[in-house]
Amino acid sequence: xxxxxxxxxxxxxxxxxxxxxxxxxxxxxxxxxxxxxxxxxxxxxxxxxxxxxxxxxxxxxxxxxxxxxxxxxxxxxxxxxxxxxxxxxxxxxxxxxxxxxxxxxxxxxxxxxxxxxxxxxxxxxxxxxxxxxxxxxxxxxxxxxxxxxxxxxxxxxxxxxxxxxxxxxxxxxxxxxxxxxxxxxxxxxxxxxxxxxxxxxxxxxxxxxxxxxxxxxxxxxxxxxxxxxxxxxxxxxxxxxxxxxxxxxxxxxxxxxxxxxxxxxxxxxxxxxxxxxxxxxxxxxxxxxxxxxxxxxxxxxxxxxxxxxxxxxxxxxxxxxxxxxxxxxxxxxxxxxxxxxxxxxxxxxxxxxxxxxxxxxxxxxxxxxxxxxxxxxxxxxxxxxxxxxxxxxxxxxxxxxxxxxxxxxxxxxxxxxxxxxxxxxxxxxxxxxxxxxxxxxxxxxxxxxxxxxxxxxxxxxxxxxxxxxxxxxxxxxxxxxxxxxxxxxxxxxxxxxxxxxxxxxxxxxxxxxxxxxxxxxxxxxxxxxxxxxxxxxxxxxxxxx
Amino acid sequence: xxxxxxxxxxxxxxxxxxxxxxxxxxxxxxxxxxxxxxxxxxxxxxxxxxxxxxxxxxxxxxxxxxxxxxxxxxxxxxxxxxxxxxxxxxxxxxxxxxxxxxxxxxxxxxxxxxxxxxxxxxxxxxxxxxxxxxxxxxxxxxxxxxxxxxxxxxxxxxxxxxxxxxxxxxxxxxxxxxxxxxxxxxxxxxxxxxxxxxxxxxxxxxxxxxxxxxxxxxxxxxxxxxxxxxxxxxxxxxxxxxxxxxxxxxxxxxxxxxxxxxxxxxxxxxxxxxxxxxxxxxxxxxxxxxxxxxxxxxxxxxxxxxxxxxxxxxxxxxxxxxxxxxxxxxxxxxxxxxxxxxxxxxxxxxxxxxxxxxxxxxxxxxxxxxxxxxxxxxxxxxxxxxxxxxxxxxxxxxxxxxxxxxxxxxxxxxxxxxxxxxxxxxxxxxxxxxxxxxxxxxxxxxx
Numbered sequence: 004x005x006x007x008x009x010x011x012x013x014x015x016x017x018x019x020x021x022x023x024x025x026x027x028x029x030x031x032x033x034x035x036x037x038x039x040x041x042x043x044x045x046x047x048x049x050x051x052x053x054x055x056x057x058x059x060x061x062x063x064x065x066x067x068x069x070x071x072x073x074x075x076x077x078x079x080x081x082x083x084x085x086x087x088x089x090x091x092x093x094x095x096x097x098x099x100x101x102x103x104x105x106x107x108x109x110x111x112x113x114x115x116x117x118x119x120x121x122x123x124x125x126x127x128x129x130x131x132x133x134x135x136x137x138x139x140x141x142x143x144x145x146x147x148x149x150x151x152x153x154x155x156x157x158x159x160x161x162x163x164x165x166x167x168x169x170x171x172x173x174x175x176x177x178x179x180x181x182x183x184x185x186x187x188x189x190x191x192x193x194x195x196x197x198x199x200x201x202x203x204x205x206x207x208x209x210x211x212x213x214x215x216x217x218x219x220x221x222x223x224x225x226x227x228x229x230x231x232x233x234x235x236x237x238x239x240x241x242x243x244x245x246x247x248x249x250x251x252x253x254x255x256x257x258x259x260x261x262x263x264x265x266x267x268x269x270x271x272x273x274x275x276x277x278x279x280x281x282x283x284x285x286x287x288x289x290x291x292x293x294x295x296x297x298x299x300x301x302x303x304x305x306x307x308x309x310x311x312x313x314x315x316x317x318x319x320x321x322x323x324x325x326x327x328x329x330x331x332x333x334x335x336x337x338x339x340x341x342x343x344x345x346x347x348x349x350x351x352x353x354x355x356x357x358x359x360x361x362x363x364x365x366x367x368x369x370x371x372x373x374x375x376x377x378x379x380x381x382x383x384x385x386x387x388x389x390x391x392x393x394x395x396x397x398x399x400x401x402x403x404x405x406x407x408x409x410x411x412x413x414x415x416x417x418x419x420x421x422x423x424x425x426x427x428x429x430x431x432x433x434x435x436x437x438x439x440x441x442x443x444x445x446x447x448x449x450x451x452x453x454x455x456x457x458x459x460x461x462x463x464x465x466x467x468x469x470x471x472x473x474x475x476x477x478x479x480x481x482x483x484x485x486x487x488x489x490x491x492x493x494x495x496x497x498x499x500x501x502x503x504x505x506x507x508x509x510x511x512x513x514x515x516x517x518x519x520x521x522x523x524x525x526x527x528x529x530x531x532x533x534x535x536x537x538x539x540x541x542x543x544x545x546x547x548x
Numbered sequence: 549x550x551x552x553x554x555x556x557x558x559x560x561x562x563x564x565x566x567x568x569x570x571x572x573x574x575x576x577x578x579x580x581x582x583x584x585x586x587x588x589x590x591x592x593x594x595x596x597x598x599x600x601x602x603x604x605x606x607x608x609x610x611x612x613x614x615x616x617x618x619x620x621x622x623x624x625x626x627x628x629x630x631x632x633x634x635x636x637x638x639x640x641x642x643x644x645x646x647x648x649x650x651x652x653x654x655x656x657x658x659x660x661x662x663x664x665x666x667x668x669x670x671x672x673x674x675x676x677x678x679x680x681x682x683x684x685x686x687x688x689x690x691x692x693x694x695x696x697x698x699x700x701x702x703x704x705x706x707x708x709x710x711x712x713x714x715x716x717x718x719x720x721x722x723x724x725x726x727x728x729x730x731x732x733x734x735x736x737x738x739x740x741x742x743x744x745x746x747x748x749x750x751x752x753x754x755x756x757x758x759x760x761x762x763x764x765x766x767x768x769x770x771x772x773x774x775x776x777x778x779x780x781x782x783x784x785x786x787x788x789x790x791x792x793x794x795x796x797x798x799x800x801x802x803x804x805x806x807x808x809x810x811x812x813x814x815x816x817x818x819x820x821x822x823x824x825x826x827x828x829x830x831x832x833x834x835x836x837x838x839x840x841x842x843x844x845x846x847x848x849x850x851x852x853x854x855x856x857x858x859x860x861x862x863x864x865x866x867x868x869x870x871x872x873x874x875x876x877x878x879x880x881x882x883x884x885x886x887x888x889x890x891x892x893x894x895x896x897x898x899x900x901x902x903x904x905x906x907x908x909x910x911x912x913x914x915x916x917x918x919x920x921x922x923x924x925x926x927x928x929x930x931x932x933x934x935x936x937x938x939x940x941x942x943x944x945x946x947x948x949x950x951x952x953x954x955x956x957x958x959x960x961x962x963x964x965x966x967x968x969x970x971x972x973x974x975x976x977x978x979x980x981x982x983x984x985x986x987x988x989x990x991x992x993x994x995x
Contacts, residue, residue: 033632033636084643084644084645085641085643106594108594108596112619129595133592133595136591136592137591137592138589138590138591187800187801188800188802224802226800226801226802228801228809228810229808229809230808231801231806231807231808231809232924233801233802233806233923233924235923323589324588324589324690324692324726325588325589325593325692326588326692327588327690327692327724327726328588328692328693328694328722328723328724328735329694331916331994332730334993334994336730415598417594417596454919454920454921454922454929455919456917456918456919456929456930456931456952457917458916458917458931458933458950458952458992458994459916459917459931459933459994460993460994460995461994462992462993462994463931463950463952463990463991463992463993463994465921465929465952465954465990467921485922487921487929487954489952489989489990491993520584520586520694520696521584521596521696540990542954542989544921544922544927544954545922545925546922546925546927546956546959547925548804548818548925548926548956548958548959
């Protein structure tokens with residue numbers, strides 16, 4: 004691979020200004036620099052031991068250290084033009100300790116012996132200062148040390164090794180197809196993330212991980228000057244815990260239907276052609292009659308409903324009130340869990356938390372406090388059975404083992420409880436989307452995620468979508484517009500009428516889920532098969548101004 | 549190191565420019581020092597401090613642009629970053645929308661930097677959070693809050709002699725106070741350049757009162773109501789309208805400012821005549837930078853006057869395409885710089901007076917989880933939160949359960965009955981508003 008290939012298009016100037024900056028310390032780099040190793044594992048272990056020993060010598064009863072290198076690449080285009088290309092690296096060390104029964108954290112962008120020792124001492128000082136304001140000491144669930152271990156996202160093609168020019172050429176081709184098929188405007192992008200993180204703790208773990216994520220996306224816009232209306236259609240891609248192979252389309256990953264959807268590989272060129280045609284169709288589509296409908300929700304849509312109505316309320320820190328001033332609290336209070344019979348949904352509803360599923364955004368070998376990852380039940384046959392909890396929380400549930408869902412967006416932010424993949428298990432009986440639709444008398448089939456809003460305790464929600472199709476007497480009869488459905492979480496999951504089988508199971512997800520103050524971003528997938536919910540309230544969102 | 553004076557910044561930028569060999573070069577510095585305390589369940593949960601400074605270089609050959617950044621400031625590093633930007637520029641494709649850099653400009657002074665805020669230390673932060681916790685504990689309530697203060701500067705210089713510098717301070721505070729039973733909740737938040745204007749104890753008292761008063765909320769039917777929106781609720785809604793003022797999107801037919809049949813709504817009566825909207829970086833209550841990222845001076849601008857759209861925002865490129873002068877919305881570049889900076893002049897009525905003249909209505913403390921439903925009409929959805937009350941015969945009668953709304957701020961600003969006294973709310977200056985026919989579409993059990 005030639006340097007020129009990498010550098011071609013790599014400097015469009017304003018790229019970094021368009022980006023959500025994950026770290027204050029992120030800096031722009033040459034894409035080639037991303038491929039050079041900073042330091043080897045042996046050096047990381049040596050530096051980590053300096054941190055752990057310095058913390059212990061100052062009286063820390065526990066310490067962990069994360070030496071992290073976080074690489075981001077974003078390529079943005081619009082119509083025939085590259086809008087921005089950004090390559091950033093954020094590199095440094097974060098040290099977390101318990102001293103006097105209290106957490107302390109400090110971070111440094113200087114990764115050398117002297118700075119690391121000083122940072123460890125500072126973390127202990129912060130812990131001691133905060134201990135005075137602490138109501139009760141931190142209780143950590145026991146955790147075995149794993150020794151020296153490693154984990155890597157099972158990618159086929161490292162997105163950072165793919166020349167920027169290849170990505171630009173692909174996106175400009177996407178834009179051309181959109182314009183040829185009736186779009187007036189098109190924006191497209193590819194984002195790639197690589198987290199190279201080394202974790203060590205006083206429990207005896209030295210964990211080296213190489214985590215990859217990718218997210219291609221576009222928006223096509225169709226304008227109707229005469230009516231003053233415009234419509235958009237976004238990509239039906241999902242952000243994935245994969246390499247660039249996600250963009251290598253395969254026929255077996257196409258899901259045929261009135262809208263083509265995608266499994267483990269994404270055909271961005273095929274999708275954008277359909278998108279441009281559908282945006283045109285949306286301009287003329289019938290405005291929905293408000294009322295009760297059965298909604299048939301494709302996984303490209305349902306992931307967001309799962310994320311908001313199941314993922315967030317089962318976060319234990321929300322339940323306890325730690326997020327009250329920002330993300331909110333939760334209606335799934337501890338008494339509901341303790342009762343052992345709280346009907347979150349009906350018996351068809353089985354929802355798992357997971358940090359292991361191949362291709363998912365949440366999959367890692369170990370979480371950011373050195374706990375080996377696993378899968379566990381949240382909702383079993385409709386009953387709330389567990390939460391998402393980390394080492395310092397699980398004792399509240401009477402547990403002795405962390406769920407392994409601790410995460411920090413960077414080395415300079417402290418790790419805390421973050422949402423694992425939260426997924427709806429497919430139906431056990433054979434059921435295709437076509438057969439599901441045949442059973443619907445009056446319904447709406449919704450594909451792709453759109454507008455979303457939910458209250459701070461996760462009861463009342465409203466969701467839009469990308470594409471809406473009216474179902475009458477078991478048949479799709481045409482496209483609808485101005486659709487949003489409103490429901491209450493418990494009522495909604497109790498109205499679950501049918502779930503397609505595992506052959507329809509697909510992932511969707513969020514590349515940037517926010518939580519905490521200062522806010523931190525994380526990436527999370529949600530799997531499901533197409534699911535039907537009975538008698539859901541649909542509103543019409545058209546207005547005149 | 550993180551806060552440089554005008555002279556110090558100028559010296560570094562001059563030196564960096566002296567290493568440049570490209571046709572055009574822009575160099576920019578930014579630095580900030582910040583600290584925060586987060587608390588929940590009446591105890592501190594996390595605290596942190598940070599200090600950062602970066603240098604950005606944009607090198608240009610013809611229409612080819614290369615950029616690079618660095619956070620080390622020795623001569624070797626400075627030479628290296630210029631060299632890297634130049635190498636990248638030589639390899640870049642031409643940017644058809646590139647605009648040559650501006651020559652020297654005149655900028656107004658803005659009182660955005662306040663010494664008392666710059667002097668905040670960890671002890672002062674702890675004291676301010678302590679004042680909030682005292683209120684929640686004394687009332688047997690639970691507080692979760694966040695206090696963040698910062699001081700920063702930015703400076704830019706280019707090869708045509710333009711130099712710009714500004715520094716600013718900010719302190720932001722928010723707290724949610726709930727009763728122990730979880731049946732009542734109150735919230736306040738505000739930001740100031742000047743910390744002496746921030747009384748965390750007094751604000752916490754308001755949140756505590758709301759937590760008590762909102763307990764035992766009753767369900768009333770959703771539908772269209774006259775609402776009195778407190779300044780926080782107003783800012784939650786009106787900060788969305790800034791997006792539509794971008795002339796390019798309006799010309800392209802993809803914003804609510806686009807006109808049926810083509811063109812824009814410039815000159816149209818789009819809002820009630822009581823509504824005027826302006827931005828002013830030198831306003832003493834809301835000072836901000838007087839230049840944008842392109843070096844274009846930011847001046848006091850009237851966007852809407854008595855409901856009529858008077859100006860649209862033009863980037864340098866779009867202004868050149870349309871043969872008009874560039875007009876930035878605010879120092880942050882597009883939009884109001886993240887929604888801040890917007891000023892809506894109000895009347896003289898206090899919130900209490902507005903309630904006393906209301907026959908039947910809903911008082912809204914704030915909104916939550918607002919998302920766009922339809923960008924064409926700017927229809928938004930979201931929910932009320934932390935204190936929603938039923939008003940009848942000029943008095944607050946009882947707390948009501950939270951509502952979901954589906955409403956457009958464009959429609960809302962056409963249904964204005966009365967404006968109260970304008971105050972700062974976060975990064976904007978707005979009055980409380982009495983609005984008729986505000987659309988609530990469902991109820992929420994959330995507290």
